[in-house]
Amino acid sequence: MTDKKDLAADGVVIEIEKAVVSYREDVALRGVSLSVARGSFVGIVGPNGAGKTTLLTIVNGLGKIIQGRVNVLGHSLARGCPASLRARIGYVPQMQNIDPRMPVCAREVVMMGRYGHLGFFRRPSRDDWELVDALLEKVGLAHLARRPIGHLSGGEQQRVAIARALAQEPEILLLDEPTASLDRRVKEEILAQVSGFHKAGNHTTLMVTHEMDIAARLCDWLVLMKAGRILAQGKPEDVLQQEILKVLYENGDGQYYLPRQRRIANWI
Amino acid sequence: MHNAFLAGLLGGVACSLIGVLVVTMHISFIGVAISHAAFAGALLGTLLGFSPVAGASAFSLAAASIIGPVADRGEFNPDTPIGIIFSVMIGLAFLFMGLLPGPKTEALEILWGSILTVGENDLVLLGVVCALVVGAVTLFFKEIQAVIFQREVALAVGIPAHLVFYGMLFLTGLVITASLRSIGGILIFNLIVNPAAAAYQLTYSLKKLFALAGLFGVCSCWAGLVLSYLFNLPSGATIALVAAVVFVVCSIISPKRKVKKWRCERFVGESSDLLQ
Structure with missing residues (x-):
């Protein structure tokens, strides 16, 4: 995690501390802490219901925290995200x-x-x-x-x-599964564009995705989420380990889908 | 008759522009719900001895103001609180009618309206509200467009989307309140839905939608008045039917449903096997 600290030294644009978010009876985020350095490309991965979209939306204020602290571009979101700040954060929601x-x-x-x-x-x-x-x-x-x-x-x-x-x-770009349910060719084209825009622009990108190979290829930092918590975070080569992925995709019955190590090696 | 034409112009424009908002947001029934809130308010005014118009205005504006927040807090589509308000207002109206001795003429007039007997004060009120609606649609066009498209997107790009949405609903309440005495609750609903729905058949541009809806609203009012005068028909009913005819004609000639035949014919007889 020292690398993370080095990145943060360049300027943290998103600082989340022990954020708790609840929708009705469900707790979507359970005390999540994350800091994102300016210019980084962060991938948020994990199974369905892990809280990935919620993590994304507390950054632009569309999601409301009930506990904890969120600071974005130097502004505390304790009293919500003002419209002027939302204008500086690009958001691509899930395809509707x-x-x-x-x-x-x-x-x-x-x-x-x-x-x-x-x-x-x-x-x-x-x-x-x-x-x-x-x-x-x-x-x-x-x-x-x-x-x-x-x-x-x-x-x-x-x-x-x-x-x-x-x-x-935008200074921050939030992408929520930008390539979900698209064919392979369109997916690759869109991802190439997203990657190009990230490199050309001076913004920080957070992207939720289910596809580990995409996350490993594009992102310089991965956040692995499960059941409203961050299971692990770090550089793709550090967190894409079989032991970690086994816990990430274990479904409670002791069963899990785990890609073979050879494929994991290919992602990185 | 001069006043009736003026009321037709002002009411036609105001109701039709509001109609574009409610038709594109799929909340057309808001017209009926707010009209009946006005009816219940007018009855309460009569029952308690104050002005039925004041009662109607208070009830319709209150109904328009709470639809948005109730929908957001309850996580409903807006049509659910509109239905709740409609049923509550009908209940209250029947309750007040049961409690009210004697004739209920003034309250019933609010539901039916009378465009042929519009007074100067009603015209002034209609004019002010019509100017407000035209001004709001012109000044806040881009905010309205974004909220109609997707409220989540409008919020995300930095528009105070909740405020704009609630403002649009309040404006709807204001137009209905101002039009009640001259146009009447039932005809208001007609003028809200029909011209906007007719314009919707002809264009995919929101700007043209507003312009066409306004034009159809005014034309329906004026043509209805002329026809009712020529054939000695009830004016409100004639206007309503003319507006409905405009909608039917626009639906028939709608370019949205026309398949470009020449394009399709090219493919008839072609092999569907792409691997050949």
Whole structure:
């Protein structure tokens, strides 16, 4: 964990201390602590119900902590996440069904990423539209810019969501399973774009994923979560150990799915 | 008649613009729920001896104000609290009617309205609310667009989405309250749903949706008034039917349902075996 401290010395942008989050009778996070250094690409992995999405949403204030402390970009979120701070955090939620009749086109959805910065009473300027068009070009959707958002395929909608988050010119980018239920080719294209944007931009990226090989390939820090707690965190080569993964995916009945060591070696 | 046309213009625009919000957010029934809240409030006013209009306004604005918070706190879709409010208001209205001796004419007028006998004060109120709605839609267009798209996304990009959503519901309550005496609860519901639904058949652009809905709302009101005058028909019912006809016509000519035949015909007879 010394490496983590070295990273933190560059400037911690997210500091979570003993965060507890509860939805009704379920406790989603059970005293989670995590600090994320500026510029790092953090992968959050673990089985379903581990609290990965919740961990992501307490960073931009969409998830509410009932105990603990969250500090993002130097602001304490004790009293919620102000709109001005949310505007600095790009968020790509899990893929959702969009009503095909929704009267909004792809270009307008990407422009929504600028709305938080514009504030009330200000219309998008020519510069804003140029930025939006450039982002659509980068994600390969310039030709579909004026297509209703509900008419795009799942992969195209995900690219629009990523472009929208990038239109915020974010300091932190949160991605919640950006490639879930997409085919291999689209998945690889989107991940290459995400990786490219992370390297080119000056932001910190947190990505929830179920796919360990992707996490190992793209991320410089992995957080392994299980049952609302962080089981392990560190560099991919340090945490992707059979003993740790065995505990991560053990289902309570003593049974678990564990990839073979050879495959684990391939990820790293 | 001059006042009726003016009421048709102001009420038509206000109700239709609000209609775009409620139709795109799938909460069309809010019109009925708030109208009946106004009816219950008017009856309470009559029962307790204060102005039925004041009672109607208080009840409809209160109903519009609590739908959003109840939906969010209870983690419901907004249609659930709308249904709860509707049923409670119907219950209260029947309770007050049971307790109220004598005629309930003034309260019933609020439910049915009377566009032909609109007074100066009602027109001023309608004008102010119409200006408020047009101003709000123009000034907060981008916030409204984001909230209609996905409230979670609107929140995430830095828009105070809850505030905007509650504001949209309150504006709906305000329009219904202001239109009650001149247009009436039943016709308001018609003018909220039909012009917006008709416009929805013709475009995928939110801006055009607002413009077309406003146009259809005003045209329905004016055409209904002219037809009711020419054929000596009840004006409210005629306006409602004209608005419904506009919707049917737009549904039939909707380009959204037209399959580009030439594109499909190209594929008829082609082999479906991609490996050939």
